[in-house]
Amino acid sequence: MAIRNISLGSLKVNRANDRHGELENETAAIAWLFKEREQHMRNLAKDIVEQQEIFEFPLVCPEDDKFVVFDGNRRVTCLKLLEDPRRATTSELQEFFREQRSRWTGNFPKSIQCQVEADRDRIDEILFRRHTGSQNGVGQSTWDDRMKATFVARTGKSNGPSVADEIEQRLAAANLLPSRRKLPRSTLNRLLSAEPFRNRVGISMKRGRFEYTHDETATLDALARIASDLASRKVVLGHLWDVDGKEAYLNRLDSEGVLPGPRHTIAVPAKGPPTQPKAKPTAKAVPTIRSTLIPPKDFGLTWPGRLQRHHQIWEELQFHLELRNHPNAVSVLLRVLIELALENYIKSANVPVHENDKLAKRLEKVGQHLLAAGAIDSKQMDVVRKFQQGDKLVSADTLNRYVHSPNFAPSPEHLSSMWDSLADVIVLCLKA
Known part of the structure; x- marks a missing residue:
């Protein structure tokens, strides 16, 4: 761990914060914070001005010539808007931050101390342990179930079985594990963090149980290739950090014929007694009964x-x-x-x-x-x-x-x- 003084201009509010999932850019991330947490943001800005400091170091990771904020996005956003109220998303908020800035005594800080971590696995371990309560917006806002789900979907971390552990056991039994280097399980968990990605390589973890969705041999061959790429560092965490990166890697494997295809799909056995032959299907749609237009089920979508x-x-x-x-x-x-x-x-x-x-x-x-x-x-x-x-x-x-x-x-x-x-x-x- 390193504590460094970093200028506000060098800090980037995280567009892929687990509070909201992936957004287009820093501006969209700031807008989301005020759309969904405006009163909390106001409370936090007032507290920062009153105390003339922030009490915890933002957790940041170097990216090119900037530092992406992984924890402390709300604090950094308030400081950025206090520094330049014109960046606020509405005229009302701009006036609010101008008023708060006028209350600042002494010199306004151009830089702040941050905890700098280059290892993103370590960052995830810190995030996993840090979020405990909101203190009415002055402290860190507690993650709700959806935010926790976003974190799990991005990283593969959960309290249930580890997909990487399940894969490692099966590759070891088939004598297909990389021989020279250890398999980076956290990176493998991140790659296969959601069902759509797992299904592409031929497996499922629905209901917390490992299952093959495609032929076992073809699936193990694909998983062995992935394990080799990760262990040899041909593919690293940075390549698989977001949805686009995961899809790009899996698409490349698919184009090389590595991933199991439709011919490898395992047929799901029918349940119950045989039924009468169904009538010939037609294109006529029979609407399902629900309260919203899109039924509340999993459509297998990932959202870059x-x-x-x-x-x-x-x-x-x-x-x-x-x-x-x-x-x-x-x-x-x-x-x-x-x-x-x-x-x-x-x-x-x-x-x-x-x-x-x-x-x-x-x-x-x-x-x-x-x-x-x-x-x-x-x-x-x-x-x-x-x-x-x-x-x-x-x-x-x-x-x-x-x-x-x-x-x-x-x-x-x-x-x-x-x-x-x-x-x-x-x-x-x-x-x-």
Whole structure:
């Protein structure tokens, strides 16, 4: 551990703070703190001015010529805004910080002492032990269940079984462990911190139990390659720090044919007595019963910082806006989500579109690309094609009316049917 004096200008508020997950940049992280914790932030700023100091060293890590704050983001943010109130997100907050700055006696600090740690594993160990209580905003705010889940999803740390321990045991039994260097288990836990990443390498840790989702031999071969890359330091913690880094590494392994593929998938045995043959499936959607547009289940999505707004809209539609109470808001946000999801896929997959293509045309071109890639089937493509037909319930015309028509009121049933018809495509676009 090293304690160093670091200028405020060299400190970066963490865009990937576990309080909120990955955001686009420092400005977005500061805005989130005031959107979600404004009174706490005000209380903390007042306390800093009254005491003329902060009582704990911010925990920082060097990155290029700056230092990213891993603990103490609220304290550093208050100091940055006291130093320059114009950085506050609203005129009201700017006035508040100008007033607080006027109360500062003596010289305002241009630098502060920080605890500098270059080892990010050590940083996570410190964070894991440090967060205990908020003291009404003056101390560190307690992590709620979702923030803890974000931390676990990013790092793989939890009170349950360690996926790295489970993998190490199986690789050792198969005599596939790297022979020369120790497997860095904390880095492996970080890589496989969420089910979507674990499923790509052929395993699952649902309900805290290790299971193979793909052929054991193919999966162990993939895990052996990953273990070798980590043990040899070809891939290090910095490569796997965020969602984009994890996906980039797994995508590279996939392109090399390392990861198990569809042919290796283990069939899930049927439960209960045999059932009668089902009727031939159709593209007609049967809406599920729920209180929000997006059912409260796991869609296997991970959220990199570049999809910050997509994530926020998704959570509003999945957890906050009730269909019966907010159908107009839900209808507008559904259209926005579809547009943003399509643009994400178009950009990621380099789908050729014309700048004048409207929503329905863009959806069709994305659908054709997904169909050619085998990601959707012909029945799903039929639904996509019908999106251009104005007489259909699931259509661009319906969405336009929801937004622009004073006489066309959205209903929860229609909105549910639209989501159920397009959900698979929307999710695929967000995963791109």
